Amino acid sequence: xxAEIIAVxxxxxxxxxxxxxxRFLSQQLAGLGINVYFHTVVGDNADRLMSAIEIAKNRAxxxxxxxxxxxxxxxxxxETIARHVGKELVMDQTALExxxxxxxxxxxxxxENNRKQALVLKGSHILPNDHGMAPGMVVESGSHIYMxxxxxxxxxxxxxxQYGCQALASKNNSNEKIVSRxxxxxxxxxxxxxxxxxxxxDAQSNPTIAPLAGDGEVTLRLTxxxxxxxxxxxxxxxxxMKINQRVGQFLYGYDNSSLLGELAKTLKxxxxxxTAAESxxxxxxxxxxxxxxxxxxxxxxxxxxxxxxVKQQVLQVxxxxxxxxxxxxEQCAKELAENAARxxxxxxxxxxxxxxxxxxxxxxxxxxxxxxIAIKGRATVVEKMILAGTREANRNRAVKFGxxxxxxxxxxxxxxx
Numbered sequence: 176x177x178a179e180i181i182a183v184x185x186x187x188x189x190x191x192x193x194x195x196x197x198r199f200l201s202q203q204l205a206g207l208g209i210n211v212y213f214h215t216v217v218g219d220n221a222d223r224l225m226s227a228i229e230i231a232k233n234r235a236x237x238x239x240x241x242x243x244x245x246x247x248x249x250x251x252x253x254e255t256i257a258r259h260v261g262k263e264l265v266m267d268q269t270a271l272e273x274x275x276x277x278x279x280x281x282x283x284x285x286x287e288n289n290r291k292q293a294l295v296l297k298g299s300h301i302l303p304n305d306h307g308m309a310p311g312m313v314v315e316s317g318s319h320i321y322m323x324x325x326x327x328x329x330x331x332x333x334x335x336x337q338y339g340c341q342a343l344a345s346k347n348n349s350n351e352k353i354v355s356r357x358x359x360x361x362x363x364x365x366x367x368x369x370x371x372x373x374x375x376x377d378a379q380s381n382p383t384i385a386p387l388a389g390d391g392e393v394t395l396r397l398t399x400x401x402x403x404x405x406x407x408x409x410x411x412x413x414x415x416m417k418i419n420q421r422v423g424q425f426l427y428g429y430d431n432s433s434l435l436g437e438l439a440k441t442l443k444x445x446x447x448x449x450t451a452a453e454s455x456x457x458x459x460x461x462x463x464x465x466x467x468x469x470x471x472x473x474x475x476x477x478x479x480x481x482x483x484x485v486k487q488q489v490l491q492v493x494x495x496x497x498x499x500x501x502x503x504x505e506q507c508a509k510e511l512a513e514n515a516a517r518x519x520x521x522x523x524x525x526x527x528x529x530x531x532x533x534x535x536x537x538x539x540x541x542x543x544x545x546x547x548i549a550i551k552g553r554a555t556v557v558e559k560m561i562l563a564g565t566r567e568a569n570r571n572r573a574v575k576f577g578x579x580x581x582x583x584x585x586x587x588x589x590x591x592x
Contacts, residue, residue, distance in 0.1 A: 176346075177210045179235035181227055183243035183252050184326055185218035196241040196324075196331055203335060205353040207343055208400070209237065219249035228259050236319055237343070242326030244309035246288045252323060257296055260316035264294040267301060270310045277308060296323075302338040306330045313342045320346060352404045356411050358395045358418065359432060360425040361579045365393045371421040375414070382414045391572045392434075427582060434578035435463050441585060442473040442523075449581075450521040451477035452490055452511040454502060455529040455544060460574045475519045480511065490514045501537040503529055505545055505557045512547030513555055524549040525577050532566040542569055546577045548584055556584060 180197045187194050197214045204211050213234065217227045224243075231238045243252030257264050271293035278285035292309040295301060302311030302322075307330035313322045322339060324331045360368060365388040369376065376384050382399035397414050401407035419426060428437045442449060451460050458479040464470055478489055483502055486492040492510045500506040508526045516524025529544035530536045542562040549555040558580050562569045 176208075176237050177212055177235045178204055178237040178239060179213040179215060179231040180211060180239050180241070181215045181217060181224075181231060182241050182326075183217055183219065183224060185220075185249070187216050187242075188218050195328055196326070199328070199332055200239060200241070200335065203340065204343075205355060205398075207340065208351040208353055209343065210353075219243065219251060221251045221255050224251060224255045225259060228256065232319060237322070238319065239322045239324065241324045241331055244292065244311075244323060244325050246286075246291050250291075253294060253296065256314075256321055256323065260296070260314060260321065262296045262298065262314065262316075265297045266290070267293050267295045267310060270295070270301070270304075270308075273304075274308045300342055302334050302342065304330055304334055305337065306333055311335075311339065313339075315346075350402045351400045352402065352407055353398060353400050354404060354407045354411065355396055355398045356415065357430045358397065358415065358426055359428040359430075360393045360395070360422065361391065361427050361434060361575065362583075363393060363422060363425040364388075368393050368395075368422055368425070372418055375417060382410050384414070384418075390568075391575055427579065434575050434582070436467060438578045438582055439464065439467045439470050439473065441582060443469070445585065446473075447522040447585075448473050448475050448520075449523040449525065450475045450515045450519040452480055452515040452524065452526040452547075453477060454480050454486070454511070454527060455531055456527040456570050456573055457481060459570055460525070460527060460577060463574060475521050477519075478515065486511065490518070501539075503537050503539045503543060503545065505559065508545035508547035508557045509549075509555050510547075512549035512557075516549045516551070522551045523581065525581060527573055527577060529569075529573065531569045531573075544569070544573045544576070546573065546580055548577075548580050550581075550584060550588070553584070553588060556580070 180200050182194050182197055186192050194216060201211045215227050217224050240252050243250045253264060271290065274289055274293055275285060295310060295312050296314045299312035299314035304310050304325060307325055307327065309325050311324045311334050324334060365386060369386055382397050385396040387394045397411050399407040399410040427434060453460055461477045464474055480486045480490055483497050486502060487494060490511055491514050492507060496506050496510055508528050511526035512524040515526065526547035530539050530541050532541040535541055544560045544562055546558045547555060560576060562572050
């Protein structure tokens with residue numbers, strides 16, 4: 176069964192809200208063995224919605240709609256689909272009673288237009304709304320299946336999980352399961368990674384390989400199909416092994432993980448503490464790290480040392496280091512990382528110094544970044560980079576590189592044992 180998801184709402188086209196419903200539904204449908212080939216967004220206009228339905232009908236058997244089931248005049252989904260499939264709208268008494276009860280419970284006056292939310296397509300399979308008012312529904316017409324779901328995610332998601340999945344599973348003739356795995360890479364560009372595995376991409380069929388570039392990162396989504404989910408997972412394992420043989424040194428995580436999340440997890444596992452000295456990044460590393468729950472067990476604290484005065488007086492960088500080499504230098508990054516770790520009695524000290532932009536500093540071009548990594552029992556490492564981007568992008572990428580360099584050094588130290 177092939178599906179298309181149509182999100183209805185002018186607010187989506189205006190950019191006022193993000194269409195998270197399509198992502199959620201695609202993930203859920205994959206688990207049911209249903210292919211999603213198209214996402215469509217259309218505003219609150221009956222003619223344009225009808226046109227979108229006609230197009231979807233020619234390329235999908237299952238069409239899922241989100242939004243447009245509310246009480247106002249611009250909520251036109253039910254009316255438009257009723258016209259398309261030639262079915263009348265009738266009042267669902269159970270839904271109406273639920274809506275009336277809601278208004279009584281909240282001590283509010285129910286206006287007449289709220290009755291509209293209880294209208295359903297005649298002969299449809301009703302999907303109760305346990306978290307709102309408008310019910311969803313599934314209706315068949317000819318060889319097509321139409322599923323109508325509310326727009327608010329807090330209503331749509333539980334409705335689909337509780338009732339929608341079961342309704343579709345009974346109508347899907349395919350027993351195939353679709354399983355996916357996202358591999359996350361850092362330190363290698365999209366073009367370079369693709370070059371290393373181009374033969375695997377060219378030969379792909381099942382599993383498939385889909386590269387995607389992010390903010391300084393590259394991901395590969397591996398997707399396999401099989402009637403036996405365990406066999407599909409084995410197929411993913413085999414493909415991942417082939418990829419790791421080529422570019423495994425750049426792999427840092429899976430699925431929804433992040434560099435900061437992986438760093439926090441690794442520090443907890445090894446019972447390592449960390450502190451930071453930030454000039455270039457102005458506390459961004461500490462801000463991002465402390466957004467992760469439970470990080471207090473590994474993060475001791477840090478210093479934002481934007482001025483040379485703070486570098487000298489607080490973090491004890493030698494005056495001659497700043498005079499001879501400058502704040503944007505390998506030598507300064509080294510002392511910052513080592514002194515931060517020593518002063519706060521941490522296992523790891525990390526420092527960031529450089530030129531975020533828009534102007535050069537100390538004769539160094541914009542994008543020059545030094546990251547110092549001081550790990551107890553190991554020689555301090557200073558990584559130099561020349562980044563290209565806006566001031567904000569350079570700062571954000573410096574933080575990611577800092578996480579990557581720590582993970583890389585910890586991995587190397589583990590392999591050396």
